[in-house]
Amino acid sequence: MQKKKFLELPKQLWTEYSLELTTHQYHGKLLDQHQGFELGKAQRKITPRSELSQLSERPKGIDALTVYHWSNQGRVDLLKPVRAKRMSISPFAYFRGMPSLMLYDLAWEKSHSGLMQQICGDCHLLNFGGFASPERNLLFGINDFDETLVAPFEWDLKRLATSFIIAAREIELGDRVGLKAIEVMINAYRQHLQHFRTLSPLQTWYEKIDAAVLLQHTEDQKIRKKREKHLASAHRRTSASVLPKLTDYDAETGHRCFIDEPPLLRHPEEGEVFAKNSKEFFRRYRDSLKSDRQVLFDRYRCTDVALKVVGVGSVGTRAAIALFEDADREPLILQMKEANPSILTPLFPEKIKHEGERVISGQQLMQAANDIFLGFASYSKEHQQFYVRQLRDMKISVDLEDMDDVYLYEYADSCGLALAHAHAKAGNADVVLGYLGEGKQSVKVLQEYAFKYAERNAADYAQFLQEIENGKIEVAGDEVL
Incomplete structure (x- = not known):
């Protein structure tokens, strides 16, 4: 198999100010809750949270099509038109199909928190859903890890936030609803990080997000019925x-x-x-x-x-x-x-x-x-x-077309909870929460970033469609959808 050629990248992702959160140690000593929180708070002086709203500039000569063609290296030639067809359906389908593009853009950003831990790497809203536990209970959480790597924790938040803007546009709810969903998601993420701070590492490890419990906490009857339907269908997906x-x-x-x-x-x-x-x-x-x-x-x-x-x-x-x-x-x-x-x-x-x-x-x-x-x-x-x-094993995701604004907010809350648990289990909730703080700034910063990146995604998608129109990218027929 031919070795994959890589695009130009920054010299390094890690810096002298980067902290490895998975070890829970600093200078060889375990961090207690207070020390972890203060360490995260001190990191704001190195990378102010306001800097996280800025998009990167791509290197000269590199655009979204460059990354698309890079990502096609080594793929089966017969199936490349199938991939192009599925990505061409909408800006959100394009966003889902190009996780490597956003990772590439994130790597070129001038500032990141420096708080490094295992992340999903492709943390959009449809990569959350139900999956079976060994005990055959239906759990809720991230269910796709093809792009997982060690990187700044906020990269997951940025991709998830951006996906809410793009998805809200797709189902014609508009930017106001998308921005509100981001606020709900970030607040849930912070709130549940605070909860995991009160638990021991072992307790956090044992925590589960049971889909049946999420259903019980769903107050809106219309949404409750939809979630009941998903819950029932999941147990049949084997x-x-x-x-x-x-x-x-x-x-x-x-x-x-x-x-x-x-x-x-x-x-x-x-x-x-x-x-x-x-x-x-x-x-x-x-x-x-x-x-x-x-x-x-x-x-x-x-x-x-x-x-x-x-x-x-x-x-x-x-x-x-x-x-x-x-x-x-x-x-x-x-x-x-x-x-x-x-x-x-x-x-x-x-x-x-x-x-x-x-x-x-x-x-x-x-x-x-x-x-x-x-x-x-x-x-x-x-x-x-x-x-x-x-295959399958009770794995399900939501139907985006089935959502209204209230449902999207409920789902954003669930995603915030699930991401908080994943990050607390894989990293250090004290440090992350110390960096994010309790005010509205983190919400505002991520809303601003997500809006900018959604605009970039729309432009990249338009370029992709133009390339198809010009006959430079072959697409399969509707039968592959």
């Missing part, structure tokens, strides 16, 4: 539920096999990933699991593998699903997603050994609970790196 749609029964073998529906679902051809050597791949994957999950995994055998197109930004990267059955033909469907380097990989202080491990390590650190089959492995001689999880 591997077994999609089996009739994705597979046919083969009377000769006694096994089910995936139904070819190219280009979105098809069996791999000679020379493609998973055309052969799947057994060796799953042996390596098994080694990444905890010992008790290895015992469970050994009760299944792989009966079929197919390539499957997923998402918006992931289209064109290599993704597949594998059907496993136990001795009584009970199914388990795993999803394998190629994990590519971040656009910021050259800035990392330590080299990442495996991109799939990077993804699942970030997920394990930031999520309240993880899929029991979450693991990683490389494929054969090509060394493509994948992470593995169960």
